[in-house]
Amino acid sequence: MRKYVIMGVQGSGKSTQAVTLAAGLDLTHISVGDIFRWNVQNHTKMGAQVRRVMAAGELVGDDLAEKVTAQRLAEHDWNYGFVIDGFPRNRRQAEFFLESYDIDGVVHLDLPDEEVRRRVLARRLCSSCGMDYNLLAARPRDEGVCDVCGGTLVTREDDTEEALAVRLRDYHSKTDPVLELFRRKEYVVAVDARPGKEEVQRQIRARLNLPSFA
Numbered sequence: 531m532r533k534y535v536i537m538g539v540q541g542s543g544k545s546t547q548a549v550t551l552a553a554g555l556d557l558t559h560i561s562v563g564d565i566f567r568w569n570v571q572n573h574t575k576m577g578a579q580v581r582r583v584m585a586a587g588e589l590v591g592d593d594l595a596e597k598v599t600a601q602r603l604a605e606h607d608w609n610y611g612f613v614i615d616g617f618p619r620n621r622r623q624a625e626f627f628l629e630s631y632d633i634d635g636v637v638h639l640d641l642p643d644e645e646v647r648r649r650v651l652a653r654r655l656c657s658s659c660g661m662d663y664n665l666l667a668a669r670p671r672d673e674g675v676c677d678v679c680g681g682t683l684v685t686r687e688d689d690t691e692e693a694l695a696v697r698l699r700d701y702h703s704k705t706d707p708v709l710e711l712f713r714r715k716e717y718v719v720a721v722d723a724r725p726g727k728e729e730v731q732r733q734i735r736a737r738l739n740l741p742s743f744a
């Protein structure tokens with residue numbers, strides 16, 4: 531059984547890499563962000579709480595992240611192991627996580643803040659159908675217009691310079707100590723998140739001594 535943690539700032543391609551790694555190794559992908567999004571879409575009580583926090587440009591609280599992760603891991607449907615993304619979020623959770631699970635490695639997708647800013651501020655969303663665009667990588671055919679439904683493209687309400695600066699500060703103040711703890715235990719492999727996604731996946735597998743990514 532293999533258990534990996536994947537860490538990286540938003541815009542680092544963390545989810546994409548986690549999904550690809552999990553699929554290739556038959557592991558279960560556990561995404562705290564996906565669990566939150568499901569709750570928002572299904573209008574649960576937790577979803578309302580999450581929506582309020584995100585509208586303020588902040589990260590969802592650590593206690594809530596811990597609760598959903600504990601619930602998810604307790605389902606024990608991860609026979610061959612898991613790739614977890616979005617957890618642990620602070621030192622205390624990291625210590626607890628290390629005591630509870632015999633992890634095989636922590637992947638740190640490294641992306642400079644300046645590149646995060648460039649990627650995140652290029653995101654657009656269709657105001658009618660919700661389709662995602664990115665002016666760097668997935669441009670619409672006509673500027674400002676959705677390819678699928680012709681709707682108007684808008685910026686997400688939490689993708690402003692100010693909200694992003696808050697998120698980056700929050701991210702570093704919480705994540706840097708977690709990474710430091712994992713580094714001291716020699717679990718961390720750092721991978722440059724700037725190349726294309728296939729190259730990043732190849733690097734991840736090479737650094738974890740896994741079969742190579744075709």
Ligand SMILES: [Zn+2]
Pocket residue numbers: 656657658659660661676677678679680681
């Ligand atoms: Zn649309």
